Amino acid sequence: MDPVAVGFGLVVLAVLVGSAAVVRLLYRPERPWSEVARARLVWGVPWGSILVLVGVCCVYLFVQDGVTDFTDPVTIPYRAWSYFSPLGMLTASFSHADAGHLLGNLVGAAAVAPIAEYAWGHYPEDGERADSRLADPRVRALVVFPAVVVAVGLTTSLFALGPVIGFSGVVFAFAGFAIVHYPIATLVAAVGLQGALLTVLEALRRPIGVYVAEASPPGPPSWATIAIQGHGLGFFVGIVLGVLVLRRRNRSPNPFHLWLAVALFGFAKSLWAIYWFGDQNTFVLLRGPGVVVVAVLAVVVTVAATGSERPLVPRRLRREGDSSERSPSERVLELARGSGRTDGGDPGGLDRVAAIVRGARADGSDRRYHRYAAFLAVLLVTAALMGMAVPANVLVVEEETTAEAAVEIEGYTVTYEENVQNQLVSPVAVGPLEDAVALESSGVIVSSDERQIWLDAVTSRRLAFSGEETVIVGGPGWRESVTAERTGWEPVGNETVYQVRLEGPDGDSRLAYESNASRADVRIDGRTVTVASADGEFVLEVAADDGDEADEPTTAPVPTENESTEAGGLEFEHEDGTVYAVSNETEVAVATEETYD
Known part of the structure; x- marks a missing residue:
């Protein structure tokens, strides 16, 4: 451990303790x-x-x-x-x-x-x-x-x-x-x-800490x-x-x-x-x-x-003459009103006092009603949050993988697939979500019928960024890992051609996916060059650019570093991660090896 870092850590701790001690001296609660x-x-x-x-x-x-x-x-x-x-x-x-x-x-x-x-x-x-x-x-x-x-x-x-x-x-x-x-x-x-x-x-x-500005994987x-x-x-x-x-x-x-x-x-x-x-x-x-x-x-x-603790039912809804719900104040006022007055004075004072008492009780009843209604609303919100999850949690994963290569581990199936329907998310085409469609996922997929699991553990974009990712599967008392590795070539001016391989716990690497071929945006001596993946090998396809689709292209494997190969009358050289086409002393880059962060 770095002694400088330890020293600064101790300084941080000492300052925090010291500041708390100072506040303790300044503030003396009762x-x-x-x-x-x-x-x-x-x-x-x-x-x-x-x-x-x-x-x-x-x-x-x-x-x-x-x-x-x-x-x-x-x-x-x-x-x-x-x-x-x-x-x-x-x-x-x-x-x-x-x-x-x-x-x-x-x-x-x-x-x-x-x-x-x-x-x-x-x-x-x-x-x-x-x-x-x-x-x-x-x-x-x-x-x-x-x-x-x-x-x-x-x-x-x-x-x-x-x-x-x-x-x-x-x-x-x-x-x-x-x-x-x-x-x-x-x-x-x-x-x-x-x-x-x-x-x-x-x-x-x-x-x-020393931090360096660097690219982040898409997320x-x-x-x-x-x-x-x-x-x-x-x-x-x-x-x-x-x-x-x-x-x-x-x-x-x-x-x-x-x-x-x-x-x-x-x-x-x-x-x-x-x-x-x-x-x-x-x-x-x-x-x-x-x-x-x-x-x-x-x-x-x-x-x-x-809310208030007053009775729920407002006074105006109670039966007239029902004294069981009356407060002691109302009962005293009723007796005073019934006794009459011997001096002929105006009894309006008693009526006003009674109205005040009734109003106070009505306010309390309304607040009680509002409290119960609000608590009921809280319960309904809670129930709604629970209820929306029930349909999703009773779904059963039944669709089996269509991938040709998969790693099987104790009931788990690990594959690499592209543009497959996401089995966890369903479309909700309502209001602002009217453009929602059935979602598709691409990447490393982990599934298990017996465990009802379906997960796009590593997206294709993340794997394209990093080049290699590891997925951990397991259960109580055990764990295993599966490594996904992507390699590819990017033709000049066009989409990358890539392969994805999966390596299981046994160390056996298997080809899990090959992308479509892609043509370089160059022409050399009337010929076009296409990069393709065939049976786990990257190849170069050379075809005449004369519009005659009947002519079969000539293919050759992509040469290794500092090596060369020939196909369709063109020579290809591999230098520093780039493949060049050479013809009549003309050298043109046709593809570069995909790099990762």
Whole structure:
């Protein structure tokens, strides 16, 4: 390890600790933070959150085999593929795609999970059964809280749209539960603290970094990589649980704080990024409708969590003379009115007081009605987010591969195919999506009928960029890799001709795909040159450019480096990755070898 980097890391740590110590001297709260924490948590420690985070790390290390390769775990079988693939459904919410994905979700959970656990509390609230086993602080911390987290994780897996993977749905549930109890604290933790923690961790890991400008492989927009439905589902599940706990404890947050926190959280965490897939690697982003949805839901959640505790049914709908629903004030006013007046004075004062009392009760009833209606709307949104995933999760992968060469490993089939129908995404030709069509995929395809898996693991564009990619398949206790390698030649002025080979665990390389031939945009002595791939070998086809298609072209293999060959009266030389055609002391480049980043 570089001693300079270690030294800077220690400096970063010392400065952070020192700044916290200075603030501690300047700010003396009435109740120390440790006392505030111990009031609701055993020893002031969020034991449940710690246990959950340790469990997620164990899944990554020992279930996904991250202990073998920490940066490249087994992921394919641990996605939420289908109800007919129980392993993925049970593990998707607690598995991760790579080390960066794991770190991001762990830090996000560490920022908001303790707030959610603090809101839940290890000690029973007033009015809760103190004699129940569930009232034991140790049970609430080490059993109830983790059990609810597991249940929420299974919910976000079972009702996730698409083969999602990651703990983020549960992280959003933590945020949803915490935000209805402590809106501002949760907003600061989720939006500010999470980013600060990630920055500090990166500064400690790599205090000084040297970065070089370089090309990046083609990929979708950042918002198109977000499991927006899973995040929204987790957030609303957390809100529903939080509101239920609030009502059980007869508490209510500040309406303005809650509205502000939900709205800003939704915008900061991209809950507005509603999108779908178009054709030819395009994506449709519904940004405007998404912003409207976040704004409306912020109001709905606020009303659902901050409504009055007054009776639901408005006074005007109750039966006349039904005294069972009358308040003591109304009963006293009724007796006073019935007793009459002996001095002949105007009883209008009593009528005005009665009207005020009735108006106050009506206001409370309306607020109660609004609260129930808003909470019902939250439930309907949650149900809609769940329901949209059910049809996708009951689909069965039945189509077998048409590729001639495939690598078979323990029920997995790995192929390279182009322009095949994507079996995971269906067209939705409505409104702004009216141009959506059945999507086609090209690249390295991993499928498994018994596991209900179909995945374009490496796109053709990414393989064209890198030249070589490795796909990991496996399951509990085992992993294997398949390597895809692309080689090609680019004729001058035309499309690249390429081959893709797959190499399985046995080390046997097989030809998986050959592209169409492509003619160079040059003419030498009335001849044309075409680059083609035939039976795994690149060849040069020379034909007379006289319009007579009856003449068969003459072919020859592409010469190796610093070698030459002859075909159709032309000599071809291979120098520094370029093939030149030579005739009558004229030398013309006809094709260059494809290079990769």
